Amino acid sequence: MVLKNATILVVDDDADVLTALRLLLKPLVKDVVIEKNPNNINSHIERNAIDVVILDMNFSGLVNTGNEGIFWLNKIRKLKPEISVILMTAYADIDLAIKGLKEGASDFLMKPWKNEKIIETITTILRNKKANTAKQDNFKSSNIEIIGDSDVMNDVFVKLKKVAPTDANVLILGENGTGKDLIARALHDNSNRKDKPFIKVDVGALTSSLFESELFGYKKGAFTDAREDRKGRFEAANGGTLFLDEIGNITLGQQVRLLTVLQNRQVTPLGSNEPIPIDIRLICATNVDPKVLADEKKFRKDLIYRINTVDIIIPPLRERGTDITELSHHFVALYAEKYNKTSFSFDSGFISKLKKHDFPGNVRELQYVLERAVIMTDGIILKPEDLVFSSIERSPTSKNIETTSLNLDDIEKNAILTVLEKHKGNVSKSAKELGITRAALYRRLDKYEL
Numbered sequence: 369m370v371l372k373n374a375t376i377l378v379v380d381d382d383a384d385v386l387t388a389l390r391l392l393l394k395p396l397v398k399d400v401v402i403e404k405n406p407n408n409i410n411s412h413i414e415r416n417a418i419d420v421v422i423l424d425m426n427f428s429g430l431v432n433t434g435n436e437g438i439f440w441l442n443k444i445r446k447l448k449p450e451i452s453v454i455l456m457t458a459y460a461d462i463d464l465a466i467k468g469l470k471e472g473a474s475d476f477l478m479k480p481w482k483n484e485k486i487i488e489t490i491t492t493i494l495r496n497k498k499a500n501t502a503k504q505d506n507f508k509s510s511n512i513e514i515i516g517d518s519d520v521m522n523d524v525f526v527k528l529k530k531v532a533p534t535d536a537n538v539l540i541l542g543e544n545g546t547g548k549d550l551i552a553r554a555l556h557d558n559s560n561r562k563d564k565p566f567i568k569v570d571v572g573a574l575t576s577s578l579f580e581s582e583l584f585g586y587k588k589g590a591f592t593d594a595r596e597d598r599k600g601r602f603e604a605a606n607g608g609t610l611f612l613d614e615i616g617n618i619t620l621g622q623q624v625r626l627l628t629v630l631q632n633r634q635v636t637p638l639g640s641n642e643p644i645p646i647d648i649r650l651i652c653a654t655n656v657d658p659k660v661l662a663d664e665k666k667f668r669k670d671l672i673y674r675i676n677t678v679d680i681i682i683p684p685l686r687e688r689g690t691d692i693t694e695l696s697h698h699f700v701a702l703y704a705e706k707y708n709k710t711s712f713s714f715d716s717g718f719i720s721k722l723k724k725h726d727f728p729g730n731v732r733e734l735q736y737v738l739e740r741a742v743i744m745t746d747g748i749i750l751k752p753e754d755l756v757f758s759s760i761e762r763s764p765t766s767k768n769i770e771t772t773s774l775n776l777d778d779i780e781k782n783a784i785l786t787v788l789e790k791h792k793g794n795v796s797k798s799a800k801e802l803g804i805t806r807a808a809l810y811r812r813l814d815k816y817e818l
């Protein structure tokens with residue numbers, strides 16, 4: 369796909385290396401240009417539309433600058449900053465390669481190289497470039513970067529681009545952790561309402577008594593604890609977007625109340641007789657199987673029609689092909705920065721191990737696994753052993769749990785695992801049953817390393 373249209377320049381003073389790389393890449397890319405003498409880099413990049421340069425770091429003393437690779441890297445960056453540079457280095461020069469990353473190289477490869485690693489590195493660089501250009505054209509958002517270049521995700525992006533500027537109600541469907549929240553925000557950020565509020569409510573986690581007061585607001589004295597007037601979330605979102613998450617988990621009674629507000633386009637706070645007109649764009653999301661939503665005993669058809677002018681189905685991570693590579697580079701770079709670590713490179717088995725896992729917790733699970741890997745590793749090359757998959761995503765069984773202990777932590781851990789098992793790993797439902805927020809449940813999952 370991206371490789372097919374790429375032109376690669378390989379610069380190395382070893383003729384065998386040039387031949388081997390040309391033979392490897394020629395069938396995959398548009399063109400491979402090879403060059404022994406780095407002094408000619410300039411004319412190649414002026415003459416050809418080079419996408420990626422694979423650059424050796426040692427050129428038997430052609431220039432005397434400490435290191436030739438870094439010298440030529442800087443030249444390329446100065447002349448054509450849009451060209452990506454991959455440094456080729458021997459293991460002993462790894463510190464220099466890291467210096468190269470800091471100076472703008474996209475990645476480095478170690479000699480002797482593995483063919484699949486070279487192809488994967490080039491593909492990732494080209495994909496990131498393409499995704500960034502596409503995002504600049506399509507989905508500009510100040511703080512959201514939605515990674516993905518698989519066909520299934522590109523279909524999602526095409527739909528998002530069409531729907532975002534309209535006021536259509538959108539229903540986002542997808543498993544836990546697929547990015548529904550992120551997509552909802554992106555829809556708002558790319559709509560005409562972007563300068564107005566974006567209000568998210570996790571309706572699935574609201575108890576029946578909280579549902580109305582939270583959504584519709586209340587007047588002072590409406591019930592015992594109502595010590596002052598409080599705006600509901602509908603009113604808070606006025607002019608902007610209201611995002612109702614976990615909509616598939618609300619009761620039939622709650623569905624009726626929601627439908628009434630949506631039909632009348634007005635809310636009446638508890639304890640008041642004066643309806644307030646509301647102007648919101650509604651986005652809903654759920655991880656509930658669409659078949660359940662189609663079951664009239666569980667979900668009202670009239671409500672579904674109202675919230676679902678357009679539906680967007682976010683595919684699970686295991687169906688997104690090589691997006692996993694791109695997301696991994698993204699998260700590893702993010703966490704390397706967060707934890708003040710150096711740039712990381714991936715051992716060839718690292719991505720293979722990720723690809724073999726089926727990620728029931730989707731992108732969120734990948735994110736946690738990579739954050740843990742970045743924190744725990746001592747090296748600069750991430751290896752398969754650095755990946756530890758969490759057991760909570762694989763419906764845990766209470767058989768593993770110490771049930772006789774009366775230690776409070778054990779009891780809490782036990783309760784969490786039991787509830788997670790009951791709800792097949794669904795964090796929202798589990799949090800609701802445990803009587804805590806999703807954030808509080810995630811904190812405990814972290815605490816018990818579940």
Ligand SMILES: Nc1ncnc2c1ncn2[C@@H]1O[C@H](COP(=O)(O)OP(=O)(O)OP(=O)(O)O)[C@@H](O)[C@H]1O
Nearest residue numbers: 513514515543544545546547548549550655731732
């Ligand atoms: N395509 C993506 N690119 C970058 N980050 C992503 C992507 N998809 C998801 N994420 C990240 O993964 C995490 C989980 O995403 P998000 O909360 O949007 O999922 P969700 O489907 O709403 O989950 P849940 O069903 O549990 O509410 C977030 O940190 C989000 O930023």
